Structures are given as C-alpha cells and as structure tokens.
Amino acid sequence: xxxxxxxxxxxxxxxxxxxxxxxxxxxxxxxxxxxxxxxxxxxxxxxxxxxxxxxxxxxxxxxxxxxxxxxxxxxxxxxxxxxxxxxxxxxxxxxxxxxxxxxxxxxxxxxxxxxxxxxxxxxxxxxxxxxxxxxxxxxxxxxxxxxxxxxxxxxxxxxxxxxxxxxxxxxxxxxxxxxxxxxxxxxxxxxxxxxxxxxxxxxxxxxxxxxxxxxxxxxxxxxxxxxxxxxxxxxxxxxxxxxxxxxxxxxxxxxxxxxxxxxxxxxxxxxxxxxxxxxxxxxxxxxxxxxxxxxxxxxxxxxxxxxxxxxxxxxxxxxxxxxxxxxxxxxxxxxxxxxxxxxxxxxxxxxxxxxxxxxxxxxxxxxxxx
Amino acid sequence: xxxxxxxxxxxxxxxxxxxxxxxxxxxxxxxxxxxxxxxxxxxxxxxxxxxxxxxxxxxxxxxxxxxxxxxxxxxxxxxxxxxxxxxxxxxxxxxxxxxxxxxxxxxxxxxxxxxxxxxxxxxxxxxxxxxxxxxxxxxxxxxxxxxxxxxxxxxxxxxxxxxxxxxxxxxxxxxxxxxxxxxxxxxxxxxxxxxxxxxxxxxxxxxxxxxxxxxxxxxxxxxxxxxxxxxxxxxxxxxxxxxxxxxxxxxxxxxxxxxxxxxxxxxxxxxxxxxxxxxxxxxxxxxxxxxxxxxxxxxxxxxxxxxxxxxxxxxxxxxxxxxxxxxxxxxxxxxxxxxxxxxxxxxxxxxxxxxxxxxxxxxxxxxxxx
Numbered sequence: 001x002x003x004x005x006x007x008x009x010x011x012x013x014x015x016x017x018x019x020x021x022x023x024x025x026x027x028x029x030x031x032x033x034x035x036x037x038x039x040x041x042x043x044x045x046x047x048x049x050x051x052x053x054x055x056x057x058x059x060x061x062x063x064x065x066x067x068x069x070x071x072x073x074x075x076x077x078x079x080x081x082x083x084x085x086x087x088x089x090x091x092x093x094x095x096x097x098x099x100x101x102x103x104x105x106x107x108x109x110x111x112x113x114x115x116x117x118x119x120x121x122x123x124x125x126x127x128x129x130x131x132x133x134x135x136x137x138x139x140x141x142x143x144x145x146x147x148x149x150x151x152x153x154x155x156x157x158x159x160x161x162x163x164x165x166x167x168x169x170x171x172x173x174x175x176x177x178x179x180x181x182x183x184x185x186x187x188x189x190x191x192x193x194x195x196x197x198x199x200x201x202x203x204x205x206x207x208x209x210x211x212x213x214x215x216x217x218x219x220x221x222x223x224x225x226x227x228x229x230x231x232x233x234x235x236x237x238x239x240x241x242x243x244x245x246x247x248x249x250x251x252x253x254x255x256x257x258x259x260x261x262x263x264x265x266x267x268x269x270x271x272x273x274x275x276x277x278x279x280x281x282x283x284x285x286x287x288x289x290x291x292x293x294x295x296x297x298x299x300x301x302x303x304x305x306x307x308x309x310x311x312x313x314x315x316x317x318x319x320x321x322x323x324x325x326x327x328x329x330x331x332x333x334x335x336x337x338x339x340x341x342x343x344x345x346x347x348x349x350x351x352x353x354x355x356x357x358x359x360x361x362x363x364x365x366x367x368x369x370x
Numbered sequence: 371x372x373x374x375x376x377x378x379x380x381x382x383x384x385x386x387x388x389x390x391x392x393x394x395x396x397x398x399x400x401x402x403x404x405x406x407x408x409x410x411x412x413x414x415x416x417x418x419x420x421x422x423x424x425x426x427x428x429x430x431x432x433x434x435x436x437x438x439x440x441x442x443x444x445x446x447x448x449x450x451x452x453x454x455x456x457x458x459x460x461x462x463x464x465x466x467x468x469x470x471x472x473x474x475x476x477x478x479x480x481x482x483x484x485x486x487x488x489x490x491x492x493x494x495x496x497x498x499x500x501x502x503x504x505x506x507x508x509x510x511x512x513x514x515x516x517x518x519x520x521x522x523x524x525x526x527x528x529x530x531x532x533x534x535x536x537x538x539x540x541x542x543x544x545x546x547x548x549x550x551x552x553x554x555x556x557x558x559x560x561x562x563x564x565x566x567x568x569x570x571x572x573x574x575x576x577x578x579x580x581x582x583x584x585x586x587x588x589x590x591x592x593x594x595x596x597x598x599x600x601x602x603x604x605x606x607x608x609x610x611x612x613x614x615x616x617x618x619x620x621x622x623x624x625x626x627x628x629x630x631x632x633x634x635x636x637x638x639x640x641x642x643x644x645x646x647x648x649x650x651x652x653x654x655x656x657x658x659x660x661x662x663x664x665x666x667x668x669x670x671x672x673x674x675x676x677x678x679x680x681x682x683x684x685x686x687x688x689x690x691x692x693x694x695x696x697x698x699x700x701x702x703x704x705x706x707x708x709x710x711x712x713x714x715x716x717x718x719x720x721x722x723x724x725x726x727x728x729x730x731x732x733x734x735x736x737x738x739x740x
Contacts, residue, residue, distance in 0.1 A: 024618040122618035182602035182626040183594065189627045190590045192620065193634070194564055197583035213567035220560045221591050224553065229686070232552035238657055246655055248394040248492035250562065250647065254654065256552040257559045264563070277620065284624065285616055287608055316599070316686075 012036070013102050016134045020097070023124040029111060033135045034102025035059050035094035038078070039086030041140065048141040049084050049366075050132065050168075051093040052149030052156035055222075055279055056271055058101035061093040062086075068270065076354050077148070083363035084148060088370075092139060096156075097131040098123045098279050100272035106204065107272050117274055118204035125152070125286045129159045133167065143167055146366055150174035150351035151318065152279070155286050158326070161307070162288055162299040170369040172362055174310045175351040177322035178296055178329070179287035184317070187225055188280040191218030195273050204274050215273045216264030223263045228314035228347030232256060289329075296329035303330075307337040308365040310351075310358055317348040338365060382406070383472050386504045390467070393494040399481060403505045404472025405429050405464035408448070409456030411510065418511040419454050419736075420502065420538075421463040422519030422526035425592075425649055426641055428471035431463040432456075438640065446724050447518070453733035454518060462509060466526075467501040468493045468649050470642035476574065477642050487644055488574035495522070495656045499529045503537065513537055516736055520544035520721035521688065522649070525656050528696070531677070532658055532669040540739040542732055544680045545721040547692035548666055548699070549657035554687065557595055558650040561588030565643050574644050585643045586634030593633045598684035598717035602626060659699075666699035673700075677707040678735040680721070680728055687718040708735060 013034040019027040036059045041048060051061045051074065058065070062072040062079045078084045084091055095103035098120070106120035136144070147168045149157040154176025161171045177184075195201055198214025227235075236256035240246070243253060252258040292298035307330055311323035320341045330337040342357050344350035351358070383404040389397040406429045411418060421431045421444065428435070432442040432449045448454040454461055465473035468490070476490035506514070517538045519527045524546025531541045547554075565571055568584025597605075606626040610616070613623060622628040662668035677700055681693040690711045700707040712727050714720035721728070 118620075122620075179608065181599060182606040182608065182624075183597075183599045185608070185624050186590075186594045186602060186626050186630055189622075189624075189630055190587060190594065193583075193590060193631070194567075194587045196620075197564075197587055198567065199569060213563075217560060217564045217567055217587065220556075220563060224556045224560065227553075229551060229553045229689075232556060236552040238549065238552065238555070238660075250488075250492075250566075250651065252559075254552075254555050254559075256556050260556055260559055261563070281620065290608075319599075 014135060014138050016131070016138075018134070020127065020130055020134070022121055022127045024121055026121045028104070028121060031097065031104045031131060031134075032102065032108070033094050033097075033104075033131050035092060035135055036061065036063060037139070038062055038091040039089050041090040045141055046143070046145060047088065047090050048136070048139075048144050049089040049091050050136070050144050050147040050160075051078060051084065051091060052132070052147065052153035053093065053096065054149075054151035054153050055283065056267070057153070058099065059093045059095045062091070074352065076352075077359060077362060083359055083366055084146075089145065090141070092136070092141070094132055094135050096128045096279065098128070098275060098282060100275040103131070105272070106274035106278055115207070120274070120278060122281055123278060124282050125155050125159045126163060128282065129156055129163055132156070132160070133164060136167070143169060146170040146172060146369065148172040148174075148362070149176070151176055151348065152283055155283065158288055159286075161303065161305045165300070165303045165305050168305050170306045170308070170366060172308045172310075172365065173323075173326065174358065175312055175315050175318050175348055177318040178299075178326050179289065180284045181322075185284045187221060188284050190221050192277050192280060194218040194221065195277060201273060206273065210268060211273050212265075212268045215268050215271070215276065218276060219267035220260045220264040223260060225317045226347060226349045228316065228345060230314060231345050231347050234345065296325065297332035300330055300333040300335055303333060303335050305335065306365075306369050307335055308361065309337065309339040310361055311341045312344040312346070312348070312350040313341060314345055315348045315350065384505060384508050386501070386508075388504070390497065390500055390504070392491055392497045394491055396491045398474070398491060401467065401474045401501060401504075402472065402478070403464050403467075403474075403501050405462060405505055406431065406433060407509070408432055408461040409459050411460040415511055416513070416515060417458065417460050418506070418509075418514050419459045419461050420506070420514050420517040420530075421448060421454065421461060422502070422517065422523035423463065423466065424519075424521035424523050425653065426637070426646075427523070428469065429463045429465045432461070444722065446722075447729060447732060453729055453736055454516075459515065460511070462506065462511070464502055464505050466498045466649065468498065468645060468652060470645040473501070475642070476644035476648055485577075490644070490648060492651055493648060494652050495525050495529045496533060498652065499526055499533055502526070502530070503534060506537070513539060516540040516542060516739065518542040518544075518732070519546070521546055521718065522653055525653065528658055529656075531673065531675045535670070535673045535675050538675050540676045540678070540736060542678045542680075542735065543693075543696065544728065545682055545685050545688050545718055547688040548669075548696050549659065550654045551692075555654045557591060558654050560591050562647055562650060564588040564591070565647060571643060576643065580638060581643050582635075582638045585638050585641070585646065588646060589637035590630045590634040593630060595687045596717060596719045598686065598715060600684060601715050601717050604715065666695065667702035670700055670703040670705055673703060673705050675705065676735075676739050677705055678731065679707065679709040680731055681711045682714040682716070682718070682720040683711060684715055685718045685720060
C-alpha cells in the first residue's frame with residue numbers, strides 16, 4: 001500500500017492510502033500510523049519482527065522517546081545482543097490505532113477539520129492489527145518472522161495470528177489473555193468513570209487542558225493491578241514517606257501513597273485521556289473466541305504459526321489460567337506451541353522488567369524458528 | 371459513664387459525658403454514639419455481645435434501617451435462631467466514631483457550631499473502640515461475653531482484645547487483618563483521591579451537595595476488591611446488559627459495568643464522602659504490631675480472651691495469610707485460638723453472605739465459651 005512516509009520527530013509516520021474498515025462497520029479515512037524501525041529488511045524480506053505495545057506504550061520500543069528523552073520501553077528484549085536484535089532482525093513497532101503518539105486516534109484531526117474527540121469511532125484490537133498489516137504492506141513485509149507482545153501487545157499478536165495466520169511464522173504472547181475477564185472490564189470501567197467524572201473532561205472536548213485529576217485516578221487504579229500484593233509489600237510495606245510517625249492527616253504519608261500519586265500525575269504528562277478511554281474499550285471488547293461461539297480453538301484452526309506463551313506466577317491481571325486456556329485451544333487446533341510460567345514477585349509488570357528467564361525463552365524460540 | 375439516652379429514629383444515641391482522648395493526642399468533646407440493642411442484659415450482665423461493623427456498615431445489624439427500610443446487614447449471623455441470638459444475648463451494635471449514621475463524625479456539628487468537615491480530627495481503630503467501651507460503660511456492661519466482627523469489624527475486635535483484654539471473654543474475627551497492607555492502602559488512596567479530585571468535594575465543605583461522582587468512583591474501585599475474580603466471572607462473565615451485540619460506544623454495555631455503576635451511584639445515597647475519607651484513613655493506620663516494634667504477639671501478651679478466626683479462600687482483600695499471621699501471634703502469646711479457612715467463591719464479601727459453615731463455627735465457638 002503506497003503512502004507518504006514522513007519523519008515525525010525521530011520516528012516516522014505513514015498515511016494509509018486506503019480507508020480502514022473497522023469492526024464496527026465504519027470506514028476510517030486518512031489513517032496515520034506512526035512507527036519506528038530498527039535494523040534492515042533482508043533481501044527476501046524474511047527477517048521482520050513486529051513488536052506490539054501495551055495499553056500505554058508507544059512505538060519507541062528500543063530508542064529514546066523524542067519528546068521525553070526516556071529510553072525505549074522494552075530494552076531488555078529488543079536491542080543489540082537481545083532476543084530481538086537489529087543486527088539480525090528488521091524490527092517494526094507502531095503506535096496503535098487510537099493511540100496518542102502519532103497514530104490516528106481521538107486526538108487527531110477528523111475529516112471535518114476538528115479534533116475527533118468522542119466522535120472517533122470505537123475501535124477494537126482487530127482494528128489495531130489491521131492498521132499494522134497496512135503498515136507492513138507499506139514496508140514491503142509480506143510475512144513476519146515473528147510478532148512479539150506483552151499484555152495488550154500479546155492480544156494483538158493473538159489477533160494477528162488468528163486474522164492473518166499466513167503473515168506470521170512465530171508468535172510470542174507474554175502476560176496476556178485471549179479475552180478480557182469481568183474483573184479486567186471492571187477495573188477499566190472504574191478508570192473510564194474517573195475520567196468522565198472529571199468536569200474538565202467536557203465530554204471529550206478538553207482541548208489542551210486535559211482532565212488531569214480524573215486521568216490520574218484512572219492510572220492509580222490501573223497501576224495497582226500491574227503489581228502484585230507481595231511486590232507492593234516488599235517495595236513499600238507500611239513505610240512512611242519522609243516522616244518518622246503518622247501525621248494524622250490526609251497527605252501522602254505512606255510511601256505507597258506517594259508512589260501512586262506520582263504515577264498518576266506523571267501519566268497525565270504523557271498520555272491522552274480520550275485515547276485511554278478508546279484503548280481500554282478495545283481491550284474490554286477483546287474476546288477471540290466470541291466469533292466462534294466461544295470455541296477459542298476455532299480461532300486458530302489450521303494455523304501453521306508457531307506459538308510461545310509466557311505467564312508470570314504473581315500476575316493477577318492476566319493470570320496463568322488465561323495463558324493455559326490459550327495453550328489448550330492451540331493444542332486442540334493442532335498448533336505448535338510452547339508455554340512456560342515464570343516465577344516472579346513483580347506481578348503483571350514482570351514482562352517489562354529484567355527477567356533473564358523470559359529472554360532465554362524468547363531467544364530460544366525465535367532462533368529455533370529462524 | 372452517665373449521659374443522655376435519646377431515641378433517634380428507631381435506634382438510640384448517647385452523648386458521652388467525658389471527652390474522648392484520641393490516638394492523635396487531641397481530645398474530642400461531646401461525642402455521640404448511635405447504637406442499637408437487641409435482647410436483654412441478664413442479671414449478672416454476662417450475656418452482652420458487641421457486633422462491630424465494617425467500613426460502610428452501621429448500627430442496624432439485625433433490624434430494618436430506619437431511613438432506607440432495608441433489612442439489617444448481618445441477618446445471617448444475628449437474630450432469632452442465629453449464633454448471636456437476642457433470646458440468649460444482649461446484643462449491642464454501634465455506629466463507629468467517624469461514621470455517618472448518628473455517631474459523631476466529620477458530618478457532625480463541631481464545638482464552633484459548624485459542621486466539622488475536614489476539621490474533624492483523624493481517628494484510628496483504637497479511637498473507635500474507645501467510643502464503644504464508653505458506650506458499654508453507659509449500658510452497664512463491664513465484660514463482654516463476646517465481640518464479633520468482619521473486615522473492619524474484625525479489626526475493632528482485635529483492637530478491643532488488645533486494648534482491654536479484661537473486657538472481652540471471646541473474640542470472633544472474620545475476614546480481617548491485624549494491619550493494612552500496602553495494597554490495601556493503595557486501593558483506599560485511589561478512593562480518597564477520586565473523592566478529593568471531585569470539585570464538588572470543596573475541601574470537604576460540600577454541605578448538602580455531596581461529591582457524587584468522586585464518591586461513586588471510590589465505591590466502584592473498592593467494590594471490585596470485595597469480590598473475587600472467579601465470582602465476577604461466574605456472576606457476570608462477559609455478558610452484555612440489555613443488548614444482543616456490542617454497541618461500539620461508552621455506555622455500560624457489559625453487565626459488570628452496569629452493576630458497578632449502580633453500586634457507585636447507590637452508595638452516594640447512603641454514605642457520606644468525608645466519613646469515607648476518615649474511616650479509610652483509620653483502616654490504613656491500623657497496625658496492631660506497630661506499638662510493639664512489629665511483634666504482633668506482644669499486643670496479646672497474657673491475654674485470657676478466647677479467639678476464633680475465620681478466613682475465606684477467595685478473599686484477596688484480607689487473605690488467609692493475614693489471618694494465619696494473627697493465629698501465629700496468638701499462639702506465641704499463649705492465647706486460646708481456633709482458626710478455620712472456609713471455601714467460598716465470593717471473595718471478601720463472603721462474610722456477609724449466607725455461609726452456613728461460618729455460622730456453625732461461630733455458634734460452636736460462642737456456645738463453648740458460654
């Protein structure tokens with residue numbers, strides 16, 4: 001698919017020539033996909049690896065963020081000498097549709113010349129994947145050597161493998177699930193209600209003055225689900241912040257309060273409230289088995305994609321049971337699949353942290369498929 | 371302690387003659403304690419049972435709420451033919467200090483003639499217990515046959531047994547903990563920030579117009595912690611509310627969303643936002659071992675109180691590990707203690723639901739101590 005390819009900060013962006021037909025039935029015109037690449041596509045275009053980011057991630061997987069100057073979000077897995085290595089792979093990472101890091105989302109300008117805001121169509125994980133496939137077309141990548149993602153990134157990998165099995169040889173799904181559970185939806189709904197309850201949200205038309213308080217509360221609630229109870233106890237326990245004794249007030253007296261408040265406030269600087277609404281909605285809608293009357297195996301019928309799944313013992317957001325459910329379905333579909341549950345005290349966030357075992361698993365799996 | 375005893379709706383209220391010296395060091399004057407009693411105190415005043423309520427509970431444990439007309443909140447455990455039975459026991463239940471159901475709290479009129487609001491002093495579980503002991507003095511109860519509570523009610527029972535071991539013969543602690551964990555504090559902090567982020571909160575001075583949106587979000591977040599993941603899946607799964615297919619919008623499309631929104635909105639009608647701030651703070655401050663350099667056993671040194679502890683398998687708010695920690699401390703202190711972990715899919719809320727096994731345990735324990 002031809003398109004303009006423009007430098008956007010340190011990363012790039014392509015405007016898709018064709019409209020995207022969304023799961024809702026709507027057509028979305030003039031879709032931009034912002035992306036980063038690392039390494040070089042080889043002669044037979046067989047070394048491309050797609051990295052899919054999580055809810056609040058972006059395309060800057062392995063390089064400095066052009067605005068914040070912070071390092072990429074997955075340096076442990078992607079980079080020189082890592083399982084996904086620009087010396088061997090042509091690495092592609094794009095900001096998801098609905099995001100706020102350059103790809104078209106609710107903060108983009110719509111056809112009427114205004115910011116979409118809540119006029120942006122509700123999107124799905126499948127729509128995100130459709131945008132990524134269009135980007136791969138643009139880059140001349142027909143078949144991916146691998147797609148790799150954690151959390152919502154893993155959902156995209158699963159969706160890609162289900163939608164376009166002929167376009168991905170190896171799929172790595174880390175700390176993820178094939179559907180959002182009632183508890184997953186419940187936590188997201190709390191976050192959305194916190195944003196929408198903020199009068200500064202203005203039904204999405206907040207312009208340059210975001211609903212900071214609501215978005216901050218949403219992030220605080222979500223952040224608790226990324227960590228384990230034991231991890232929080234180890235990291236903070238009941239320790240006080242900059243004080244010797246209880247203050248008998250409502251300041252952030254406990255370290256964990258101070259930490260959470262900081263997480264909430266700093267999130268406001270880097271993420272868009274409407275994008276948060278749309279992406280959480282896409283995740284809540286995710287249920288790969290739904291089009292198959294609940295039979296997840298049917299989503300992968302006849303697949304020749306190889307799968308590796310990784311879960312973490314203390315991840316209660318997407319617990320091991322959800323990975324096992326996917327493994328059972330893949331087994332039933334006759335797919336080649338390996339699965340490992342890794343010990344970690346760090347809860348869901350373990351997939352972003354320094355976990356050498358995870359790296360060994362992913363490295364071995366990718367090399368075996370090369 | 372003498373005082374006025376006035377009918378207040380269908381329940382009663384006593385104004386304590388002496389000021390309450392709080393854990394913060396402040397003295398609180400003119401404290402009202404609203405309470406209900408059921409049954410009759412016997413001649414030697416040996417049949418009194420104190421029921422302690424949880425975060426959003428009240429004194430109407432076993433009778434219709436005078437305002438809402440709803441039945442008492444623990445009819446399964448307290449009532450005719452139940453383990454705590456007005457035919458045998460003199461049952462006392464009071465609204466906690468800081469509450470909003472008749473006892474003195476942030477919504478009460480302070481000495482200056484205004485509503486306290488955020489000028490109310492920060493209180494602790496120990497302060498709540500001090501108010502209850504003053505009420506028992508007023509009622510002529512020197513020694514309780516038993517104190518019984520679940521969740522924050524269990525914290526009061528533990529505190530009572532630690533503070534005044536000579537005033538309670540049997541202590542029943544259900545689905546509770548001897549301290550708030552980092553995760554417990556984190557969830558409460560999200561709720562408080564949601565309330566305080568609501569511009570309608572007005573630093574506590576909202577008068578008759580409560581910060582409904584913020585309080586509602588606080589309740590939604592808390593409510594998730596009262597239920598188990600499996601329970602939510604069983605009750606709601608991914609079922610849609612009054613629709614056949616996804617609506618591609620932000621209405622409450624999933625049943626679990628609709629349920630949570632209802633929980634949030636209806637909470638606003640029955641609970642005060644500032645009370646929510648103060649009571650959650652008291653719970654976060656709770657750590658029975660803190661005055662003993664972390665040695666929980668020392669809180670119960672030499673006790674002659676008998677203890678029964680109950681936890682539930684799917685309770686992740688106050689998990690079994692916390693009950694076991696208390697049991698170990700009581701063992702180390704040489705106390706008489708029995709403990710059972712009951713199977714339940716209902717999470718923390720199990721203690722309020724129909725759990726025949728819990729009733730058998732409590733009934734057997736109380737009868738053995740009689």
